[in-house]
Amino acid sequence: MSEIKKVVLAYSGGLDTSVIARWLTETYGCEVVTFTADVGQGGEVEPARAKAQAMGIKEIFIEDLREEFVRDYVYPMFRANALYEGEYLLGTSIARPLIAKRLVEIAQETGADAISHGATGKGNDQVRFELSAYALAPGIEVIAPWREWDLNSREKLLAYCAEHDIAVEKKRGTKSPYSMDANLLHISYEGDVLEDPAAEPEESMWLWSVSPEAAPETPTYVELDYVKGDITAVDGVEMTPANVLETLNKLAGANGIGRADIVENRYVGMKSRGCYETPGGTVMLKAHRAIESLTMDRELAHLKDELMPRYASLVYNGYWFSPERVALQALIDESQRFVNGRVRLKLYKGNVIVVGRESADSLFDESIATFEDDDGAYDQKDAAGFIKLNALRLRIAARKGRTSH
16 A cells, blocks of 8 residues: 555545545545546535635646547447447436546656555446546556545444544435435436336436426427438537537436436446436437438448447447457448438427437438339339248248248
């Protein structure tokens, strides 16, 4: 432990990381550098500076990473239409590699020996943070206090604060009973009544969206412009990636869109029940598939769909900086060359409904697809030979008595 002279801590300013900051100093006898990342979690991050200063921290980093987060992490992931286990839009997962990247960079800038985080020993985040860190800085030391200390309850943490004169913010009113994580893409809820998979979440839990029942009776229409698979404008107004997501979060949340209640398989082995609000991301996924349906070759689209679950698992499990994710991303990005155009959507009471799509790069040929006279563009007689050739192996198997019933 004496070899660790300086540690960069992922610091939120909350109870856990405030305790960790002092615990690192007490346990390792080291200097602590704090890093607070603004990835759109809401609220002010600047108060973390005053809290760190009050604890005697000399090097304090507070950074606005919202644009980088959406541009370099969320957008590439949505080009893949990534969905973990058919439902989860990977909101927490995708923020971790960016935070880990900056932790490592700050460690290198400040000459730190190690990084530290407040993820517990039961969750996925410890894996995500550390796999990312080791991929970028193989010699980095990682300190995970929740795997070392015995401060495993809120009462013990508060007692530690009292013993070490750490200021704890006392909030009036009731504290949320849920463990929550938020960024520009989503907000998650775990714990309390959600630990019973049969219990319905209370309506007051949801913070970003109205219930579909309470959503407006009049639908909201929105148009999204795409360039190479990325949204560049909303309703004709050009926006940065972060502004796109902020705008869609508001529009979708107001229409009761984006709620999910999932029992998922954590990478560490257990099943976990969580609830998520991803309003803007829900719209983005639906719209992206719509513009791809118009502009992407059939076999390329099907190949992407086959690879998507593997890609989603890589993101979920923390392998953003792995060679296989990077290679998959190159294929996915190449597939987006002609994914350009506009999608029109109707948002209504929890539903995202595609009502139109158009593109100069469209592969849709009305003269061939029409049910009316196509003037010889497609000879329907050709279909007979096509069907017989594709049925050949089935007919042979049937003659041999191998047809399954």
